[in-house]
Amino acid sequence: MAKRRFLxxxxxGQLGGALCELAAKQPYWEVRGLSHTDLxxxxxxxxxxxxxxxxPWVVLNATAWNHVxxxxxxxxxxxxxxxxxxAVLARVCREMHAFLVHFSTDYVFDGRLARPYRxxxxxxxxxxxxxSKLAGxxxxxxxxxxxxIFRTCGLYGGRRSPRAKPNFVExxxxxxxxxxxxxxxxDLVCTPTSAPELAEKVLQALQMELVGTFHATNRGHCTWHEFAAEIVRGRGLRVEVTPIAGDENREGARRPAWSVLDHAALAAAGVRPMSPWQEALAAHLAA
Incomplete structure (x- = not known):
């Protein structure tokens, strides 16, 4: 069977690197990765x-300007x-008959819902x-x-350029x-998500040729304070992590208070659910 080209x-970046690494291990993809320096x-x-x-048969856009x-x-x-x-990338993909995979964020929502966002x-x-992400x-x-389009949250892990800004775990x-x-x-609730695990689910969805918008995160949720405390505990560090609340009157970017995404649609389409966030984090810290 001829290989499909995978760009x-x-x-x-942490997700782009994970996608390249995982796809290169599969016999049906011919993989090319382009960094910011390349393109x-x-x-x-x-x-x-x-x-x-x-x-390419598929273009995966793991670029983003994420300085909130x-x-x-x-x-x-x-x-x-x-x-x-x-928008330019989408037009080029349409003209050249390439499938487009794009990554978005929980930040397209306002965080006021009392259940995970569908x-x-x-x-x-x-x-x-x-x-800006919603406009894309x-x-x-x-x-x-x-x-x-895959919306995700709290991404960490994966190999990436040493020049990249550190993720939350780092x-x-x-x-x-x-x-x-x-x-x-x-006072902010999220779902930490492993970039290598997300890459695995993206490849599963590609094999099934799924079309549309899907939420993809690890399972469960926590506050950012709980995430930080688990990082410290997982490394066996004796460091106190103090919980604080944000000041809504300060200048700067507001954050949605609730950033939990419902990924039942991806599971219903046949993509196996990702692991609980605590398990994914433990595996990352042990690697």
Whole structure:
């Protein structure tokens, strides 16, 4: 059987790296990964040229501008990467008959729901980063029918560029190693998600050629304070993690208080559920 060509944009990020590594182990993918250095996602001509040169069956867009605070003062950068560049990518994929996989966020919701968010729940971002990601989603849906959008939350793990900003797990461990006090929000609820596990589910969905928008996270939920405490405990560190609440009157980006996503739709489509977040974190810390 001929291999299908598998192109990852953002290949040195934690999710892009996990996708490349896992797909390369499969006999039916011919994998190419492009980093930010290889391809500037905002350069429409370069994007078109890269896709035309490789002619992939699928393009997986793991690029993102995810500086939540900075988006409030520099929305142009957030929208240029998360929305405008995504629209160009969707058009190129449609023209070249490539399937598009894109990754979005729990931040497209306002966090006021009393249950996990389903894919068809109304969106309502409370910050400009979330608004830019929602704009990217909507562009894809308008432009190309051959797409799959995965919304996820609290991503960590996976091999990536040493120049990348640290994820939450890395940041907590680094601060603990320096003996810094750990004060973490206890009023925001999330689901920490393993990038390698998410990559595994994405490949399962691709094999099934699923189309549409799906939520994909590990199982369960916790506050960011509980996440930090579990990181410290999992490494056997004697460091106190102090719970704090946010100040809604401060300047800067608001965060949704409840960022739990319902992934029953992905399970109903035949993709096996991901592991509980505590198990995934323990495996990551033990690696």
């Amino acid at each position: 990852v944009l953002g290949a040195t 500037e996602i905002r350069d429409a001509a370069a994007v078109r040229g890269a896709i035309a040169a490789f002619r 605070e900075a988006a409030e003062t520099d929305p142009g950068s957030a929208f240029s990467v998360n929305a405008a560049a995504v 894919e068809d729940d109304p969106t309502g971002p409370v910050n400009l980063y979330g608004l 989603e909507e562009a894809i849906r308008l432009i190309t029918p051959r797409h799959c 940041a907590i461990l680094a601060r603990a190693a320096r003996g810094e006090p750990l004060k973490v929000r206890s």
